[in-house]
Amino acid sequence: MKQGYAACGRPMQWAIGLLVLLALLPAFARPAPTGTPQPRTVLVMGDSLSAGYGMAAHEGWVALLGDRLAKEKPGWRVVNASISGETTAGGSSRIVAEVLRHRPDVVVIALGANDGLRGLPLAEARRNLARMIGASRHVGAKVLLVGMRMPPNLGADYTAGFERNYRDLSKLFDTALVPFLLEPIALDRDAYQDDNLHPTIGAQPKLLEHVWPALVPLLDH
Template sequence: MQAACLLVFFLIPQAHANPILILGDSLSASYGMEQDKGWVHLLQQQSPEVTIINGSVSGETSAGGLRRLPALLDSTKAKRVFIELGGNDGLRGFSPKQLKNNLTKMILLAKDSGAEVLLSEVMVPPNYGPRYAKQFTQVYQELSSEQGVTLVPFFMTEIAIHPELMQADGIHPNEQAQPQIVSFIRPWLIDTQQPSE
């Protein structure tokens, strides 16, 4: 309920400055901590020249993101969309084909709205098997090439290998990891941001 209220707050129509929409899952939704401790909030604090709208929801799949995206694009008028989805598809063993289909539709919707799209690479744990893991990773590489969108390396790669930066579940980054995520994401999301016309 708290997350839903926060999302509604962010989507109140206002004059956004260079609006950026983050469409992600628990990795971007401040799972396991206060909202103001998460990387999206910290990035906003460091970047007053833009308005960052966090449309992330814990547990979100690519299908769920696809359902919510049209309303988010309409509400935010985002100029840049960062899609960080697929992890929950992988954890549930959904087919890479289904994942690619949903991500493709999201990319096309965002492009049709006039937004620039950045796609976050997502990886699954190695215990899902090398074949599935390879097919899963290839989805993002193929989409970047086929759709001409920027592929942002998975920000968890250098965090997940450090237990002190992870929550007890071994899946989610803890509060101490959030500034590191900001440092990683900022050059991709903010430093290349074009000024509003």
């Protein structure tokens, strides 16, 4: 019976914790500066795939996104808060500070690969991503959720559930969605570095072209 109460209590504890977190955000929010028009901000919260692992900072797809915005969407900028090795738990712990520091109009959440490689329980990853979406929405930002997929060696149930997490969260929170960041290069071995995990410099434009159609509608409203 005690186990039953504990199982029921965990979702409630998580929900209460999220509500407390969101309630604290206005107290820490800084007023928007006045006078000179401020650029609108796309904040990217990702892992090594978005941090540009194995290449110069200006060569990754997020940096290329900044270049494209400068040409096609003047008045917008990109802040890349991605960290190599980042997990959904790490992103969840950082999201409040990041959204208050940068006051983003759009938040791109591209996390989960490291969770999957470590076999993190799917429910934990889902809760972490939900916290990030909720905190982003609470400061008025639109959200683009960028998903990942796991190899079949983790088991059919885990692999399917991992992919389903992103679809379910996108539907629940009504966010924009890119189901699989690496889809355009998934079957191209030459598009990966020697570790067979991280895309090459030459693959970065393809990743940007894949993300752009889901992102650009969020910039036009």
